[in-house]
Amino acid sequence: MAAGKQQLPVALLFILGGVWSFPLVQDTKPSCHITKPNMLNVHLVPHTHDDVGWLKTVDxxxxxxxxxxxxxxxxxxxDSVVDQLLKNPDRRFIYVETAFFYRWWKQQSSSMQQTVKRLVNEGRLEFVNGGWxxxxxxxxxxxxVIxxxxxxxxxxxxTFGACGRPRVAWHIDPFGHAREHASMFAQMGYDGFFFGRLDYQDRDHRMIEKEQELLWRASDSLTPPMADLFTGILPNGYNPPEGFCWDQLCHDPPIRDDPxxxxxxxxxxVNRFLVIAMVYKTNHIIMTMGSDFQYENANLWYKNLDKLIHYVNAQQANGSKVNVLYSTPSCxxxxxxxxxxxxxxxxDDFFPYADDAHDFWTGYFTSRPALKRYERISNSNLQTCNQLEVLAGPVSRQGPFGVGDSDTMKEAMAVAQHHDAVSxxxxxHVANDYARRLANGWQHCQVFQASHCLYHGYSGTIMSSRFLVIVYNPLARPVTWPVRLPVNGTAYAVSDVKGKPVDCQVVPVSKATQEVRRNRGFAINELVFQVQAPPLGYxxxxVSLIQDGPPPASTQRRTPTGxxxxxxxxxxDPDTGLLSSLSNLETxxxxxxxxxxxxxxxxxxxxxESNQPSGAYIFRPNSSTPFIISKTTSVVQEVRQWFAPWVSQVVRLYADSKAxxxxxxxxxxxxxxxxxxxxxxxxxxxxxxxRFFYTDSNGREVLQRKKDFRPxxxxxxxxxxxxxxYxxxxxxxxxxxxxxxTVVTDRSQxxxxxxxxxxxIMLHRRLLYDDVRGVGEPLNETSDIFPEGLIVRGRLLLSLEHPAAAADLHRPMAEQxxxxxxxxxxxxxLMTHCTFSGLQAALPPAVHLLTLTQWDKDSVLLRLEHQFQSRESKLNSQPVTVNLQKLFSTLVVLGVSELNLSANQWKDKMTRFDWTPQKGTGPLQTGYPSEWEVTLRPMEIRTFLLKVQNVQLK
Known part of the structure; x- marks a missing residue:
């Protein structure tokens, strides 16, 4: 169990006859080994770093x-670690990746499971980080990420109750560190955060100043210490000190102690170990004893670590001031x-990361852009899947594809967040496996439909001369959205749910689209119209075919004026055909x-200068001046630009769009x-x-950047x-x-x-050399369909506003x-028109419904977030109050209790270490109007477990 904690009797929450439980924790007799105050205490942390896919697939x-x-x-x-922990009660081990542990746990006998629970309860096996x-x-x-x-x-x-709850976030391998991650970890209840990779110049500076341990204030909006997180930089990355690796994958000599x-x-x-440099502020130092996929034969490690501890500590009798002990990050x-x-x-944050003067790990911000986009739209699909499961009730779990299953998609998306997946x-072949898992998740989620109205008569085709388009909106406010459907007809009539005609037009499929789809589609046109969908509903x-004649007349090739x-x-520009100006007609x-x-x-x-090539991780252009791609232009009812045989673009401006x-x-x-x-x-x-510009952090708060500068x-x-x-x-x-x-992207770039x-903004990368960071192959994506190289399509949304009002537009745009x-x-x-909203009313513009998912039979998990930063918007950077009982149209909320961000502790029972920064902090604001009315302040996410009753709509 975590340092200084033990399990107490379960706390019960009684809400209208329902019983919910979470185990609670409090400080008691510590499970950590005793340290010595007048010595340098070296905390040896046996660990393994197990990538959830990298060079091999997860399986x-x-x-x-x-x-x-x-x-x-x-x-x-x-298997090996558990066996070795049982042989010596002093030994410790930490484990991180729940995706792997979950698999292993399911395969164990009940007696082994009880043995592991005892090791966890005694603090000998500790979980850190604990995400999938x-x-x-x-x-x-x-x-x-949440x-x-x-x-x-x-x-x-x-599985383990309070003793299995991690108290430390542990990101020893990711390639740079985001401020929003630290903010999330703090709100999840972690006492601290340790990582291994740090820019080489930053590390040198911190070693001199003894600032390798710090307090990270990870939000400009949340009141301290809500997003404050103690952060430690590990002295050896996540590897053992040089010469002290005793795994079967290592080559260091074992300790030979027979004279x-x-x-x-x-x-x-002993002599080599005693020369550890003191570059930390306290008389404690942490040593990671392990690395990638180590401890397969744990006996090798533990036999030598036992000897190291014994012989180094024996020197204390001769005046040595070094004390070595088995430990964990929590201890x-x-x-x-x-x-x-x-x-x-x-x-600020820890981007960009470089491990040498010409080795910046900024290429992976864009690497595999198609996978990055697939992951992003899969996230949207998962949220929709979760919502429909809740709103439609049990009927949604049966359909033409079998029994509904959101778990498959949840696990696929969780795996895709790994630092060698979406990165x-x-x-x-591993990238292909990630995509396959996401595709499998999509299939399992297809069962969930909004109601009988949407479920019955599903055909999955638009080949009919008359068909209905059902539009489900997963946002908690109405949206207007452009729909583009591949069709072969040349004229169509479109009407909304009330029978009112909707403007539409048919445009020919672009040459670029024809080349991308190869032989996987034969539509010659696209039907374009804008839809309006209700909040959390459909x-x-x-759509009716009017004319099925020849395609529209060929477009006139000329340079547009605007x-x-x-x-x-x-x-x-009439000479180059390039964009020349952008005007906001309102302002x-x-x-x-x-x-x-x-x-x-x-x-x-x-x-x-350096022999470092560009690769999947590293971005290193051989010149600071990029090569321009020449272009020509043609026009239809949207501006289509052709820059080269392998680069094209469509410039679109939809009616009623501010982007x-x-x-x-x-x-x-x-x-x-x-x-x-x-x-x-x-x-x-x-x-x-x-020299200033601004980027978001994981889609939330915005950070100021400055060229050639680090704060x-x-x-x-x-x-x-x-x-x-960045x-x-x-x-x-x-x-x-x-x-x-403002530029809104459709994926991470x-x-x-x-x-x-x-x-x-970097759009695509194709590289011919490995960058010597372990992956062992160049980033040169091809496939059976695209043997000559991957084609990628994406979109950017541009808006022009006054700075004081820009957030009111670009935050909803990014959300959508x-x-x-x-x-x-x-x-x-086969059916009549129907419409539905899962909300009684749209949420205010500042409030985003982040999570709505089934938790168990009678309860759902709800997250509401304030999506504006403090002082970002005169209109929307104010506290907002929402009544939970007046939120949903198909759910009666019978009871509510608030959880922490990761939903593994009651909010009012969550305790964290208090830390003192070198500069003072303000008090943490608390107190809310009532059980049902919840107030959200800028950048605040609140998580609730709702006991609900589903109401069948007539």
């Missing part, structure tokens, strides 16, 4: 298959807390705006010149940025492009006192502002891009 890693790729078998690690995986921090969306953490922590809570035999080396081992953190020191305060840093649109609607006007704003496509030639590592859409298609990237390419789009404007240390910039790239998860913007240009007034409407199709002759 291959668990079973120990394909050892020709990498020798690793997680089931044998857990150790998620990536740059390319993940906060909603998916889900995967909840999945793993719930299993630990249900009668040759090669007796105890004195040498180590407890000692730091007892020291009662003040700690340096950090407010794009895995081998190709509506229907009727397009506009009632909100925006876009102009194009009378106008900026110069040029957008083009470029590529950076990827370094092959053959130059005088300009840029739909880009890139690929296959040519490599005939034997050079890898990293394709960007760059927006050059008249906005005066003075924590004096940067010596060695890579002017890669060293100024993760963009959902949006980025540039601004001055008058204008703000990398980008930067290399020139003043400019914003560039993450949770998109779901379309279904039925034969119009």
């Amino acid at each position: 291959q890693y668990y079973y120990g298959d394909r050892n020709d790729i990498q020798h690793a078998g997680v089931q044998y690690i857990l 995986c150790m998620s990536d921090e740059a390319t993940t969306h906060y909603s998916a 889900d995967q953490m909840t999945l793993g922590l719930r299993f630990l809570n249900d 009668d035999l040759e090669d007796y080396n105890v004195d040498d081992v 180590y953190l407890q000692e730091l807390h007892r020291a009662n020191l003040t700690w340096s305060l950090k407010r 794009g840093t895995e081998k190709q 509506t229907t649109y009727s 397009i506009q609607n009632k909100f925006l006007r876009v102009t194009f 009378k704003q106008s900026i110069k705006l040029t957008q083009n496509f470029y590529w950076y030639n990827a370094s092959d590592g053959n130059n005088t 300009l859409e840029l739909e880009w298609t890139v690929g296959p990237l040519p490599i005939d010149d034997n050079l890898g390419k990293e394709v960007i789009t760059r927006l050059d404007t008249s906005i005066k940025t003075d 924590t240390w004096n940067l010596k910039q060695s890579e002017p492009i890669a060293g100024n790239y 993760p963009i998860n959902s949006r980025a913007f540039i601004k001055d006192d008058v204008d703000q240009l 990398g980008g930067g502002s290399i020139q003043n007034g400019s914003l560039e 891009e993450v949770l998109q409407p779901l379309l279904a199709f039925v034969d119009g002759d």
